[in-house]
Each structure stands twice: as structure tokens, then as C-alpha cells.
Amino acid sequence: MKNIRWLIGTLSIILGVVIIVTSEMPLMNKYLIVILFAGFLVLYRLIKGPTAADRSVAVDVLGILVIGICALLAIFTHKSWYMDIAIAWALQSFIGVLALAKYLEGRNFDD
Amino acid sequence: MIDLIGHIFIIIGLCFDIFGCIGLVRLPDVYNRLQASTKSVTLGTCGIMFGVFLIEGFNPSGIKAMLVAIFLLLTSPTAAHALARAAYNSGIKLWHKSSVDYYKESKEFKE
Numbered sequence: 001m002k003n004i005r006w007l008i009g010t011l012s013i014i015l016g017v018v019i020i021v022t023s024e025m026p027l028m029n030k031y032l033i034v035i036l037f038a039g040f041l042v043l044y045r046l047i048k049g050p051t052a053a054d055r056s057v058a059v060d061v062l063g064i065l066v067i068g069i070c071a072l073l074a075i076f077t078h079k080s081w082y083m084d085i086a087i088a089w090a091l092q093s094f095i096g097v098l099a100l101a102k103y104l105e106g107r108n109f110d111d
Numbered sequence: 112m113i114d115l116i117g118h119i120f121i122i123i124g125l126c127f128d129i130f131g132c133i134g135l136v137r138l139p140d141v142y143n144r145l146q147a148s149t150k151s152v153t154l155g156t157c158g159i160m161f162g163v164f165l166i167e168g169f170n171p172s173g174i175k176a177m178l179v180a181i182f183l184l185l186t187s188p189t190a191a192h193a194l195a196r197a198a199y200n201s202g203i204k205l206w207h208k209s210s211v212d213y214y215k216e217s218k219e220f221k222e
Binding site: 100 | 145156
């Protein structure tokens with residue numbers, strides 16, 4: 001059973017790579033499709049996750065992925081202010097995850 | 112030529128992103144998920160940022176990309192460490208096949 005699941009996963013990854021490489025999309029769409037698929041996997045964990053710590057991890061990873069999306073948009077649309085959004089998002093995500101960690105641990109915010 | 116090297120860095124970063132998110136969905140435990148996802152997604156986004164820097168050159172956009180990469184390398188392990196410690200202190204058990212628990216041993220040794 002485990003071998004069959006590994007085989008299905010590996011085959012689906014290879015199939016996705018072949019479809020993305022051989023299709024006629026512009027380059028920005030190929031990059032964004034990969035990173036958005038990763039975002040949907042993170043959203044699955046955010047909805048399903050059994051404990052609150054799982055959801056916190058998912059929020060952290062989702063913030064880092066959004067920074068990558070902003071960088072890709074900045075190089076393909078030649079708008080410099082997407083990088084400003086990335087810097088602001090990195091700062092806010094870090095502060096937010098630290099606040100979530102303190103809340104999970106059961107301490108005060110000014111500890 | 113330098114554009115090609117930048118796109119290769121971006122593709123490597125996307126691979127790290129997607130494998131980190133597969134690990135976030137697939138692995139059985141909070142600590143395993145944290146271990147797999149946070150590090151590899153951080154490295155993947157830093158790869159994307161370095162590729163953006165190589166493509167843009169010494170523009171404001173490229174320098175901001177390097178700034179975001181350095182900031183992510185500094186802060187994301189801090190956030191992951193805080194999350195793991197908070198998850199342990201909030202009473203989430205390890206996976207039943209996990210073999211060692213050095214944090215518990217060191218806590219007992221302190222007391």
C-alpha cells in the first residue's frame with residue numbers, strides 16, 4: 001500500500017513537470033502556477049491541521065511563499081514597488097508568528 | 112547569460128518550495144512538519160530572491176531583493192524555533208515512533 005502511494009505521488013510530480021515544461025504559457029505563468037500549487041498545499045494544512053501549532057506553521061510558510069510571489073511579480077512586470085510589499089510582508093509575518101508563538105505558549109505579550 | 116543563471120536559481124528555489132510544501136502536507140507530526148517545511152521553504156524563497164537579484168542587477172529592486180533574502184535568513188529560523196518551543200510547552204505530544212526527546216531530558220536535568 002505504501003509503495004503504491006509513493007509511486008502515485010512520484011508519477012504525478014513527473015506528470016506535472018512535463019505538462020508545465022511543454023505547455024505554451026508565458027514564463028511568468030509557469031512560475032506562478034508552481035508557487036500557487038504549493039500555496040494550496042499549505043491551505044490544506046491550514047484547514048485540516050489537528051492542532052493550533054499546525055495552523056501556526058502553515059501561516060508562517062504561507063507568508064514566506066507570498067514574499068516569493070511578490071518577487072516574481074516584480075521581475076516580470078518591472079514594477080519596483082512589489083519589492084516594497086515583500087519587505088513589509090516579511091516584517092509583518094515575523095512579528096505575527098512570534099506573537100502566535102507567545103500566545104500558544106500561554107505567556108503575556110510583554111513578557 | 113546572467114539572465115539564464117538567474118532563471119536557474121529561480122527554478123531551484125521553486126523546487127525547494129514545492130518539496131517543502133509536500134512535506135508540510137505529508138509528514139505525521141507538528142515537529143516533523145516544522146522541520147521539513149520552514150527550512151526548505153526559506154531556502155527556496157532565498158533562491159528566488161538571489162535569482163531576482165542576478166536578473167535585476169544593482170537596481171533598487173535588486174538590492175531590495177538581497178535585503179529581503181538576508182532578512183529571511185535571519186528571522187525565519189528564529190520564528191521556527193519559537194514555534195517549536197511553544198508547541199512543546201503547550202503540551203503537544205511527539206509522534207509515537209519518535210525515539211529521542213532531548214528537550215525533556217534537559218528540563219528534568221535542570222530540575
